[in-house]
Amino acid sequence: MKPSLKVITLGCSKNTVDTEHLLGEVSSSYEIIPEGEECDRVDVEIINTCGFIGDAKQQSIDTILEEAALKAAGKIGSLMVMGCLSQRYPDELPALIPEVDKWFGARDLGPVVKALGCSPSGRPLRHITDKSLPYAYLKISEGCDRRCSYCAIPLIRGKHVSRPVEELTAEAEALAAEGVKELIIIAQDITFYGLDLYRRRALKDLLQALSKVDGIEWLRLHYSYPADFPEDVLDEMASNPKVCRYMDIPLQHISDTVLENMHRGVSGKATRELIARMRERVPGVALRTTLIVGHPGEGRKEFLELMDFVREARFERMGAFTYSEEEGTWGAGHLRDSVAKATKQRRLDALMALQGEISSEINASRIGSVEKVLIDSFNEGIFVARSEFESPEVDGEILVRYTPEEFDGIEPYSFVGEFINVRITGADRYDLIAERVK
Numbered sequence: 263m264k265p266s267l268k269v270i271t272l273g274c275s276k277n278t279v280d281t282e283h284l285l286g287e288v289s290s291s292y293e294i295i296p297e298g299e300e301c302d303r304v305d306v307e308i309i310n311t312c313g314f315i316g317d318a319k320q321q322s323i324d325t326i327l328e329e330a331a332l333k334a335a336g337k338i339g340s341l342m343v344m345g346c347l348s349q350r351y352p353d354e355l356p357a358l359i360p361e362v363d364k365w366f367g368a369r370d371l372g373p374v375v376k377a378l379g380c381s382p383s384g385r386p387l388r389h390i391t392d393k394s395l396p397y398a399y400l401k402i403s404e405g406c407d408r409r410c411s412y413c414a415i416p417l418i419r420g421k422h423v424s425r426p427v428e429e430l431t432a433e434a435e436a437l438a439a440e441g442v443k444e445l446i447i448i449a450q451d452i453t454f455y456g457l458d459l460y461r462r463r464a465l466k467d468l469l470q471a472l473s474k475v476d477g478i479e480w481l482r483l484h485y486s487y488p489a490d491f492p493e494d495v496l497d498e499m500a501s502n503p504k505v506c507r508y509m510d511i512p513l514q515h516i517s518d519t520v521l522e523n524m525h526r527g528v529s530g531k532a533t534r535e536l537i538a539r540m541r542e543r544v545p546g547v548a549l550r551t552t553l554i555v556g557h558p559g560e561g562r563k564e565f566l567e568l569m570d571f572v573r574e575a576r577f578e579r580m581g582a583f584t585y586s587e588e589e590g591t592w593g594a595g596h597l598r599d600s601v602a603k604a605t606k607q608r609r610l611d612a613l614m615a616l617q618g619e620i621s622s623e624i625n626a627s628r629i630g631s632v633e634k635v636l637i638d639s640f641n642e643g644i645f646v647a648r649s650e651f652e653s654p655e656v657d658g659e660i661l662v663r664y665t666p667e668e669f670d671g672i673e674p675y676s677f678v679g680e681f682i683n684v685r686i687t688g689a690d691r692y693d694l695i696a697e698r699v700k
Contacts, residue, residue, distance in 0.1 A: 265305035265339075267292035267378070270329070271391075272322050273312025275448055275484075275655070277345060278391065279401040280371065281310050284344075286387030287375045294389065305339040306378065313347035313418060316586050322347045323359075330361035342366065344374055346418045350590075369404070369420050386433040390440055396636055396679035397444035397480075397654055398437045402430055402468065406450035408487065410514075411525040411593035412557065412585060415450055422451065424459045427471050438477030441679060443636060445472060446482045446653065453487045453495075463492040473504045479681065480636065482653055484510040488536055489527040496543040506650035507544055510579075512552040516571040517564035520557050523597060530571075537575055548651035550579035555613060556606030557585040558597035565609050572616055578624055579657050580617045584610050618691050625658070625689035632685050632699055635660050640674050647684070647696070658692035660684065668698045 267288065271281045285294055295301055307329060311322035326343055333341045342364045348355055349367035356365055366374045372382045390398065405420040406413075434445060447468075449455065456464025465483075472481055481504050483495070488511060499505045515521055516530045540547055553572075555565065572580065584606040587599045635647035638654060645662040652658060662684055664674045688695030 264291065264293045266295050266301070266303075267306045267308070268295040268297065268301075268304045269308045269310060269391075270297055270325060271310045272325060273310075273314065273318055273346065275399045275446070276401055276450075277310050277312060279399050279448070280345070280368070282388045282391055283386070284308075284310075284371050284374055285389035285391070287371065287383060288378045288380045289389045291380055292378070297391065303337050303339070306342065307333075307338045307340070308342045308344060308374070311343060311345035311347035313345070313350040314414065315583075315588065319347060326359055326362065330359060333361060340364075342374070342377065344368065349418050350414065368418060386429050386436070388433060388436060390437075390442075393440065394639065394678070395654075396442060396638060397446060398440075398442045399448050400430060400434060400437070400445045400472075401425075401448050402452060402455050403449040407454060408451060408527075409525055409592065411523060411597065412554070412588065412591055414588045414591055417590050419450060422454050422458060424455050424457070424464075426459060427464070427468055430468065431471050431475065434472050434475045434478060438475050441477075443478065443679060443681075444480040444482060445478055446484055447472075448484045450485065451487045452483060452485055453490070453492055463490075465492055466494045466498045469495070469498050469502065469505055473502055479504060480506050480650060482506045482508055482650075484653065486511045488513055488533055491536055493539065493543075496540060499547070500544045507547045508550070508651055508653065509540060509544075509547060510550045510653070514552065514554050515557065515560070515564075515568060517560065517567050519559045520564050523559040523593070524554075524557060525592065530567075534571070534574075548578040549575070550653070550657070551575075551577050551581075553580065553582040553613065554585050555582060555609040556601040558593065558600055560585075560601060560609075569613065569616060572613065572620070576620050576624070577617070578621070578651060579653075580621075581656070582610055582613050582617075621658075622689070622691045625691070625694055628686045628694065629689055630686065632683055633660075633696075634681055635662070635684050635696070636681055637662075637677050637679065640664065640678050645674070645677065647682075658694065660686070660694045660696050662696050662698060668700075 269281050312318040332338050340363045344366040346368045348365045375382045403424040405422045406416050407422040587594045633649045635649050637645050637647045639646045647660045683699045684696035685699050686696050
């Protein structure tokens, strides 16, 4: 019998891709135990950690300690840790948690593959961890050349390295063969794609190549950067039906004072102008952003400017979090974390309340519209679906009730992973209600 292997993945979707690439390299030699599946004992367990901010680091440490206790109880044979946390603290963690047998970083899966007794293939092999989903993440590059003052990602993941178009296309073809209909394009910064390989920004070229893959119907863009944004991508989005009219573009702030302290390389004026061009060149585009409140340099004036900007921009999707000082970053060494924790939380609450009102209004405006949706799952008589304007896991959902009459008596699970047309009939702050349109 093959030895059993289980991987627990923490953190972002980029970590999920790393896990799936690792499992693709070793799946012929191991029995893969799904992460959520209970078993009496597993021969090898790997924890793929996150080390981005304080809460994520604590979750990773807590998980390692919990699994170390299971190892002590004889339920895990060998315990290994990889990913961002162990990349960031390679000397401290082994001394603090000696129960872990082996530690690995986040920049190279090769040593992990070899530790599992396998040889790296040099090909984009991938083992999908949840084959019930009609979407998958496609990581087009690793690392980041930006030097935002608050961010530890370059310290953890290193410099930006693009993957060749041919390699990504081959991976997309393999995913399509597994039934994937939507690719979510991710990286630390997708707008840098191609600069190292082709000496130019080549995201548009990549989208055109991926659009030719049979079976892939949607391409969705995540984690773009406002400075030097490659605007030929907007033309591709407007003209290519496979590229969703959806852009994830973390802006972080609008105040020039705060943006300068953040080392974002873009002004508030340039940010506003870019948002205006996106909406003009891609009519109906859904914009998702992320903002930071309480960053050094943000006083009451700067925060009110941020609130005004959110009112003006009317983002279809928005997330926010409070600033936390991260050791090793430029900000930690040069800026004083001057905003009180309670003030940060009040500002966050106010900002998200404002966004909640905007989201409710935008969702209500969609009532009566007919939209094409992809069905992700079916549970308790309800289809969970998304249009091109919703990304999985981070955005709201479109809920469609199954009735035999509306679906011609066809067994409901046969619709999972398929596209249907629906009419929006109801809306709340984040989710929509819809009915099938034949």
